[in-house]
Amino acid sequence: MRLRYCLLASTIVACALAQPAVSAPWTRGFVVRDYGFAFRYGGRPGVAETAPAADCARGSATHFNDEAEMRTALSRQPWRSSREIEAIIAPPGIEKARLPTYVRFYVWGRAVSYRGWRKGIETYVNPFAAHDPGQPQVVSRISDGFDLDGNPKTGGFTSAEGVRGIDNALYRAWGCDAPFRNPASGTLDLRENTQMQEGLYTVVIRISGNQDPRNDSDATVEIGYSPDKIVRDARANVAPDYSYRIVKSEQYTRLKAKIRNGVVETEQVDRLHVPRIGWFPDQMGDADFHKGRLSLTIAADGRAASGFVGGYRKWLDLLAENTFAQTGAEQGIRDHEDAVGLYYALKRNADGMTDPKTGHNTGISMAYRIAAVPAHVVDPAKPAQVRRLPADEERNKGFETVKAAMIRAVTTRTVQDVPLGTGEGQFPAMEKTIADLPSRDFFLKTFDAPGRLDDQGNVVPLAPDAKPDRQVNINGPATVASGNAR
Amino acid sequence: MALPRRTILRGMFQGATAVMAVPFLDCFLDGKGQALAATGQRIPTRFSTFFYGLGLTTSLWVPKKAGLDYETTVQLKPLEPFKKKMNVFSGMRVMVDDNPNFQHWSGNAAIATGIAPTKVSQFDSKTIDQTIADTISRGTRFKSVAAAASGDPKHCYSSLGGANTLPAEPSPLSLYTRLFGPGFQDPSSGAWKPDPQVMLQQSVLSAVTDERKDFMRNLGAGDRARMDQYFTSVRDTELQMAAELQRPDVVAKVAIPAAPGEMPVNYALPNVRAVTPLMARLGALALATDQTRVFNLAISEPGSNIFVPGDPLGYHVTTHMEAIDPVLGYQPHVAQYNIYSMELLASVLQELDAIPEGDGTLLDHSLVFAYSDQSYAKIHAVDGIPIMLAGGASGRMKTGYHIAGGGNAVSRVGLTAMKAMGLSVDSWGKGSMETRNAYTELLA
Numbered sequence: 001m002r003l004r005y006c007l008l009a010s011t012i013v014a015c016a017l018a019q020p021a022v023s024a025p026w027t028r029g030f031v032v033r034d035y036g037f038a039f040r041y042g043g044r045p046g047v048a049e050t051a052p053a054a055d056c057a058r059g060s061a062t063h064f065n066d067e068a069e070m071r072t073a074l075s076r077q078p079w080r081s082s083r084e085i086e087a088i089i090a091p092p093g094i095e096k097a098r099l100p101t102y103v104r105f106y107v108w109g110r111a112v113s114y115r116g117w118r119k120g121i122e123t124y125v126n127p128f129a130a131h132d133p134g135q136p137q138v139v140s141r142i143s144d145g146f147d148l149d150g151n152p153k154t155g156g157f158t159s160a161e162g163v164r165g166i167d168n169a170l171y172r173a174w175g176c177d178a179p180f181r182n183p184a185s186g187t188l189d190l191r192e193n194t195q196m197q198e199g200l201y202t203v204v205i206r207i208s209g210n211q212d213p214r215n216d217s218d219a220t221v222e223i224g225y226s227p228d229k230i231v232r233d234a235r236a237n238v239a240p241d242y243s244y245r246i247v248k249s250e251q252y253t254r255l256k257a258k259i260r261n262g263v264v265e266t267e268q269v270d271r272l273h274v275p276r277i278g279w280f281p282d283q284m285g286d287a288d289f290h291k292g293r294l295s296l297t298i299a300a301d302g303r304a305a306s307g308f309v310g311g312y313r314k315w316l317d318l319l320a321e322n323t324f325a326q327t328g329a330e331q332g333i334r335d336h337e338d339a340v341g342l343y344y345a346l347k348r349n350a351d352g353m354t355d356p357k358t359g360h361n362t363g364i365s366m367a368y369r370i371a372a373v374p375a376h377v378v379d380p381a382k383p384a385q386v387r388r389l390p391a392d393e394e395r396n397k398g399f400e401t402v403k404a405a406m407i408r409a410v411t412t413r414t415v416q417d418v419p420l421g422t423g424e425g426q427f428p429a430m431e432k433t434i435a436d437l438p439s440r441d442f443f444l445k446t447f448d449a450p451g452r453l454d455d456q457g458n459v460v461p462l463a464p465d466a467k468p469d470r471q472v473n474i475n476g477p478a479t480v481a482s483g484n485a486r
Numbered sequence: 487m488a489l490p491r492r493t494i495l496r497g498m499f500q501g502a503t504a505v506m507a508v509p510f511l512d513c514f515l516d517g518k519g520q521a522l523a524a525t526g527q528r529i530p531t532r533f534s535t536f537f538y539g540l541g542l543t544t545s546l547w548v549p550k551k552a553g554l555d556y557e558t559t560v561q562l563k564p565l566e567p568f569k570k571k572m573n574v575f576s577g578m579r580v581m582v583d584d585n586p587n588f589q590h591w592s593g594n595a596a597i598a599t600g601i602a603p604t605k606v607s608q609f610d611s612k613t614i615d616q617t618i619a620d621t622i623s624r625g626t627r628f629k630s631v632a633a634a635a636s637g638d639p640k641h642c643y644s645s646l647g648g649a650n651t652l653p654a655e656p657s658p659l660s661l662y663t664r665l666f667g668p669g670f671q672d673p674s675s676g677a678w679k680p681d682p683q684v685m686l687q688q689s690v691l692s693a694v695t696d697e698r699k700d701f702m703r704n705l706g707a708g709d710r711a712r713m714d715q716y717f718t719s720v721r722d723t724e725l726q727m728a729a730e731l732q733r734p735d736v737v738a739k740v741a742i743p744a745a746p747g748e749m750p751v752n753y754a755l756p757n758v759r760a761v762t763p764l765m766a767r768l769g770a771l772a773l774a775t776d777q778t779r780v781f782n783l784a785i786s787e788p789g790s791n792i793f794v795p796g797d798p799l800g801y802h803v804t805t806h807m808e809a810i811d812p813v814l815g816y817q818p819h820v821a822q823y824n825i826y827s828m829e830l831l832a833s834v835l836q837e838l839d840a841i842p843e844g845d846g847t848l849l850d851h852s853l854v855f856a857y858s859d860q861s862y863a864k865i866h867a868v869d870g871i872p873i874m875l876a877g878g879a880s881g882r883m884k885t886g887y888h889i890a891g892g893g894n895a896v897s898r899v900g901l902t903a904m905k906a907m908g909l910s911v912d913s914w915g916k917g918s919m920e921t922r923n924a925y926t927e928l929l930a
Contacts, residue, residue: 048812060809067798090798098637098752101793101800178809185810191865198587198868229584234893236579236869281586334806389586 026213028298029377030305031230032203033238035196035277036189038144038168038308038367039175040160041182048185050178055140060178063133063338064112073338074111076131079119084446093438103437106430109329113425114448115340122418122425122450124328125402126409127319127343135341136176137349143168145367146310148268148291148352155351155365168310170318170366173349174342179335187335192279197238199229201284201386203275204244205296205305205370206377207257207264213302216259221266221294223309224252225275226377227384240303243376247384251275251286255294264296264307272311277368280325281392282399289313290353290363296370303374310367312352316410318364319343320403329426343410398422418450420459425450428459529844529851531880532773533618533907535782536834536856537594537643538827539790540805540863542872543816547824548576549888556888561821564829565874568839570886571849572876573928575899577891580868581918590788593868594859598643600897600915609645610916614855614900616646618907619780627670630780631772633661633765635758635830636792637751641784654784658746658764665772666742672775738774738843753791753800755826762830766837774841774848785830788859792823805863817864831856835876852877855903857896873899875928879906884928895919905929 042055052059064070067089074085088111097103113122116129123130143157145168152165159166175181179188196202204226209216226244233239246252253273255266272292278284289311296307323331323339331337346364353363388396402422409416418425427450434440454460542548542561549556558566562574580587580596588595588606595603598613612620615630623629634641634654642654655661702710746764750757762785769781786792786801793800799807801823808817838849854876861870873896878885883906891898897915902924904911913922 048810050809051812095795099791100753101791101798101803104798105803187806187864194865194867195587198582199584200586232581236893334803336807387584 023211025208025210026216027206027208027377028213028302029207029244029375030205030296030372031226031238031242031244031375031377032205032370032372033197033230034183034193034369034371035203036183036192036369037170037174037180037277038310038369039138039171039180039189040140040142040144041184042140043182045184048182050181055138056136056176056181057139058136060176060181061136061336061338061341062178063336063341064108064332065336070108070111073115073133076133077115077117087439087442087446091434091437091439091443097434097437099433102433105333106426106433107443108333109327109426110430110443110447110449112332112338113327113329116415120448121415122448124323124339124424125406125418126415127340127406128410128413129415130340132344133338133341135173135338135345137345138172138175143171144308144369145171145365146293146295146308148293148311148365167351167365168367169349169351169364170313170315170346173345173364177337177342179337188279192277195279196277197230197232200279200281201275202226202228202230202244204246204375204377205372206246207259207296207298209259212259214259214262214298214300216257219257219259219264221255221257221264221296222246222252222377223255223274223294225249225386227380227386238373240373241375243378245380245384246377247380247386249386253292257294259298262298262300264294264298266294268293268311272309274309274368276321278321278325280395281388282396283321283325284386284388284396285321287313287368288317296372305370305372305374307370308367309370310365312363312365314353314362315346315350315364316362316407317403318366319346320399320406323406324399324402324422324424327424327426420451420461427451428453432457529880530622530776530779531882531907532779532781532848532852533615533622533903534769534773534780534834534838534852534854535598535615535644535784536831536854537641537782537784537786537788538830538856538858539590539786539788539792539860540801540820540823540827541593541858541860542862542870543821543824544862544870545816546821547872548870548890549574552888552890554886561824561828564825564832565835568832568835568849568876571839571878572835572854572874572885573883573887573889575873575875575889575891577870577893578873578896578899579891579893580871580896582868583917583919587866587868589866590859593861593871594643594788594857596868596919597857597871597873597896597900598645600895600900600919600921602917602919605649608649609647609651611647613643613645614903615644615780615782616652618904618909621909622779622907626776626778628665628772628778630782631655631661631665631769631778632782632784633769635751635762635765635783635785636753636787637761638787641787642782643784644782652782654782655765657749657751658761658768659748661765661768662745665768665777667745670777672742738841738848740771740774740841742771742775753786753793755792755794758785758792758830759826759833763833763837766834770837770841770848773838773852774843783834785827789863790823790827792826794823802863808864820863827858831874831876838877846878849876850878851880853879853883853903853906855900869893871896875899875903875906882906882908882930884930887928889925889928895921897921898923898925902926902928 043053050060074080091107094100094103115123121129143166145166147165148167155165155167157166158164180186183189206222209219224246228244231239231242251273257264257266268291272289274287276287292311294309296305298305328339350361350364355362401419402424405416405419431453451459451461547561549559580593582592582602585602585604591606595609599609599611601610603610619630632642632644632652632654634656637656639653639656642651645651655664751761772778790801804819808819811818838852839847841848856874858872861867897919898921901914901921905924915921
């Protein structure tokens with residue numbers, strides 16, 4: 001009899017251990033501390049972002065890196081004279097200018113802003129009208145991200161865990177771009193995270209369910225902006241366990257998820273809205289993934305989470321968000337990116353969101369990496385929205401205007417003017433900077449510009465006869481960069 | 487023989503008249519050599535700021551060891567002669583709270599005010615030099631003086647708050663003219679007399695003063711506050727004039743040289759190297775002759791445009807464009823520019839330390855607050871922003887330390903500086919940077 005009781009008791013205990021301890025509602029929150037393109041760096045830690053490595057066999061892109069690179073870039077325009085090129089490389093009398101380094105910066109900037117097949121076409125608004133300068137592509141076969149199309153034979157990448165068919169074409173197209181290569185030293189990768197942690201924006205994630213936080217077959221994941229700035233501790237790390245409100249703005253998404261052993265996998269949804277990365281206020285907004293999903297691995301003690309959110313995004317949106325963060329030329333001269341090279345690389349690698357009318361892929365597979373620390377993510381007690389300064393609104397209007405011009409140009413293949421007041425084309429920054437340059441008149445006469453300055457220094461549009469012809473058709477062969485080629 | 491304390495020597499220096507105050511003789515001082523025997527007044531403690539752009543290379547600037555006897559790092563090497571006379575602060579943080587990190591501005595403004603700026607190119611309060619000047623500059627001809635070594639009068643980060651900064655003298659000649667040109671009377675001169683124009687202006691202000699009470703009585707609260715502010719500034723002007731009507735004490739052994747000639751003043755490093763010590767020398771003379779007790783020197787704007795001739799990028803652009811050297815692990819050209827900044831600071835300290843005064847030098851009776859706008863300029867970071875305090879503040883500041891800030895607010899350094907300058911202040915800064923926690927271990 002006693003034996004029967006003992007066996008019964010053991011069975012009850014064993015059953016209890018096999019089931020979730022208690023099926024009760026639970027919630028876990030996180031605030032994102034690291035957010036960026038899921039570009040898997042192939043070099044050793046501590047090695048510069050420019051060095052060759054397993055991801056980029058010839059190192060990072062080096063657009064406009066030095067005088068030789070500039071000569072190469074400018075020589076692609078048949079209409080540019082060698083005299084003009086030499087004057088751009090070393091502006092005559094530059095040593096007499098008060099700000100010689102800025103003179104060169106803006107002269108170079110204006111020059112690279114006009115690389116169309118003929119004069120008068122601003123390149124960053126009309127990238128289709130310039131020849132492809134090439135862009136080094138990732139050659140590694142290992143990538144982070146998702147198998148978005150459920151086909152292990154497409155995508156061309158394998159994850160570090162051995163999952164085949166990873167779709168991350170953005171990595172292939174853009175992963176050798178110097179400012180995003182190597183999260184430890186890539187300028188813009190560092191910058192976006194520094195700015196986020198210093199309060200530019202906050203991304204929060206809330207996971208909830210009714211079973212067990214480590215194993216729940218019916219969990220919910222929410223992701224979106226918080227209007228509350230990230231709190232950092234005395235060592236400048238993102239402090240855990242602070243409270244953040246989550247706002248249900250356009251960039252908010254609620255997803256169903258399953259959790260197995262702490263790994264959260266959401267459903268794949270047609271539209272997944274999350275905040276996009278950025279380092280200036282005008283870059284804030286919706287990432288808008290198609291066929292999007294999210295995956296997070298929660299540490300056993302719940303004190304950290306890391307993973308990815310990804311899907312297909314419109315590649316023209318990605319190009320605009322990066323190119324017009326400031327101006328195309330500033331991204332080029334300062335960060336050694338060429339938005340024209342990226343335009344062609346994105347176009348070549350686009351692999352989703354096929355336009356039924358044209359048959360062209362308007363989307364590209366990609367992912368953002370996420371690392372997060374625990375936080376209390378709560379609903380706002382009263383309506384709240386992400387804070388934006390009035391000055392940011394103006395800047396955002398400028399961004400949207402120039403982005404719209406670029407998309408109109410590319411989709412209609414009709415040259416568009418640079419919207420005045422946006423700063424694009426380094427106008428009127430160049431005119432103001434070279435005011436004391438002895439060769440100023442040469443550049444003012446030779447260079448194209450989005451507008452002109454009147455006698456009082458006011459920006460005025462160009463006269464109609466100074467504008468280029470409207471229709472452009474450049475279907476000539478592009479420089480197709482693949483593998484190691486550049 | 488009884489010597490008047492203000493006896494001067496006159497002579498010719500390079501064809502121009504030069505005057506020299508007599509050495510500050512021991513007989514003028516008390517037994518400790520720190521105060522005037524006759525009046526018991528201490529030798530005044532002066533305050534200077536030194537602003538330079540674009541921060542540091544952490545791996546080359548920050549000493550590994552904290553406290554005394556820290557190792558001299560590559561980028562602190564130029565300051566080694568002054569190691570025992572200064573404190574180095576690493577790992578300090580600018581906490582921007584609910585404000586953006588304005589590139590090249592937030593760091594500068596936060597260190598100068600203890601407040602993260604809410605607007606770009608504006609200070610949210612009076613800067614530290616002006617707060618200190620309110621206390622220590624009474625009785626001097628100029629409340630403060632500023633100079634810009636790369637030639638732009640806008641390169642001054644001294645402000646009463648808001649967008650306005652006090653204009654800097656953009657050349658050694660203009661600085662000389664302001665300090666020692668028209669209106670300057672050698673305080674040691676027997677012919678010294680109050681300026682009649684100043685006397686006239688003062689009498690006008692006094693007349694206004696007599697009607698203040700009647701006027702104020704008829705105003706509402708808002709207007710009264712405005713008028714209070716106005717009368718405060720009038721009072722400051724009166725004090726300034728009163729100072730100009732009194733002969734200042736001259737306590738140092740200095741010679742006022744002839745006016746410097748015209749010279750190129752711009753961003754070219756060789757010119758900045760020529761101008762900076764010259765401006766520092768003139769500033770030091772102004773401090774030594776008690777023309778002012780606060781001197782601000784900026785070698786550039788935040789986001790420095792200083793360049794080495796032949797370098798097509800210059801300092802600022804290089805911080806963004808230069809890749810990290812794969813072997814060295816840092817940006818080599820940027821690192822060299824960082825060193826140039828430290829060399830220029832050393833040249834300023836050299837000028838202050840070259841003037842004997844009482845039991846030490848002018849530097850010993852000064853506190854120099856040196857700071858920058860960024861830490862890692864490549865990404866506009868403000869964590870780990872460098873600050874240095876040089877000089878003994880007349881014995882109130884212990885020196886020779888490396889303070890590893892460990893993420894502490896930059897306002898702790900400002901509060902420490904103000905306490906060393908003798909200000910009665912309990913807390914400083916605002917928001918996350920409000921602090922009552924000075925580095926008391928540095929205060930004597």
